[in-house]
Amino acid sequence: MSAKKIITKKSLDFFEKYLNNASPTGYEWEGQKLWMNYIKPYVDTFITDSYGTAVGVINPDAAYRVVIEGHSDEISWYVNYITDNGLLYVIRNGGSDHQIAPSKWVNIHTKNGIVKGVFGWPAIHTRDRAKEEPPKLDNIFIDIGAKDKDEVKKMGVHVGCVITYPDTFQILNGNKFVCRAIDNRAGGFMIAEVARLLSENKKKLPFGLYITNAVQEEIGLRGAEMITETIKPNAAIITDVCHDTTTPMINKKQQGHTEMGAGPVISYAPAVQNKLRERIIETAEANNIPFQRMAASRATGTDTDAFAYSNGGVPSALISLPLRYMHTTVETVHKDDVENVIRLIYESLLQIKNGETFSYFD
Secondary structure (H helix, E strand, O other), X not given: OOXXXXXXXXXXXXXXXXXXXXXXXXXXXXXXXXXXXXXXXHOOEEEEOOOOOEEEEEOOOOOXXXXXXXXXXXXXXXXXXXXXXXEEEEEEEOOXXXXXXXXXXXXXXXXXXXXXXXXXXXXXXXXXXXXXXXXXXXXXXEXXXXXXXXXXXXXOOOOOOEEEOOXXXXXXXXOEEEEOOHHHHHHHHHHHHHHHHHHHOOOOOOOEEEEEEEOOHHHOOHHHHHHHHHHOOOEXXXXXXXXXXXXXXXXXXXXXXXXXXXXXXXXXXXXXXXXXXXXXXXXXXXXXXOOEEEEOOOOOOOHHHHHHOOOOOOOEEEEEEEEEXXXXXXXXXXXXXXXXXXXXXXXXXXXXXXXXOOOOOO
């Protein structure tokens, strides 16, 4: 299958709408509904759970089950404390970066709808340059224009309201996708495109395929932990993002060398089942799909770990999308890499045999 025209206008429109929709950890359901509606023509049925993970299933009656998975949640904040003069202090919901917060607009999600706010910061003229404080979790704050705590309450804002950034999808230089939450709604998009291509190319898989968009990855792989016990898969291919390490201030001796535009990144890690990984590499080589390699010391830090160590051990592998500026509002990926991750997952599925164990002892 050629890499050309994998992403159609219709699929790109979906990707933009999907990214622009807020999907903070613990509040993923509106994004999940968009995703389910998009893949509905390409699957036979759906599984959902009580925390919001959504799974499109092809061949649900098959005994042998393969998962392809991404996660749907984005980092965010919670309102943690409201001052007497109506300012809001926050805590993280996931790995939110305090250093990018000052001067950012925010959306505060309330029962009455969105309340706008800004992360305030003292003007440069008022700061002591000899001992400037950097942004920290205990000094960043949100201003919603309220005069006091009572007005904050009347606006529907309370402790526990979740907060997201409103930054929307852009295309940079014709082939770079830029947005908040590409980590990892790009994963949900890519597995949805695999489902679309299987349907449009009339490929009949000899096993059940579980296209899984999990919740709560950003706070510890929790959605994957839950749904793998429901699916009980025989194999899993996970997709997430990894760092483009070619930008300034990243130590390649520590982080390795992976770069945007050079292809999907295939991981080596204890949780990655070696025979499944080698099958993916052989597939990439046979189909002239460019790829990179990455090593993880102990854990991948992705839903791969949750699937691999569940149900007595599930052969699992990780295909990552190289991304710049992770956990900022300008996360950036290359269109070619997105298409090549889709190609690699698609072609790898066609190489998996029904009932395959990937055993080292066969």
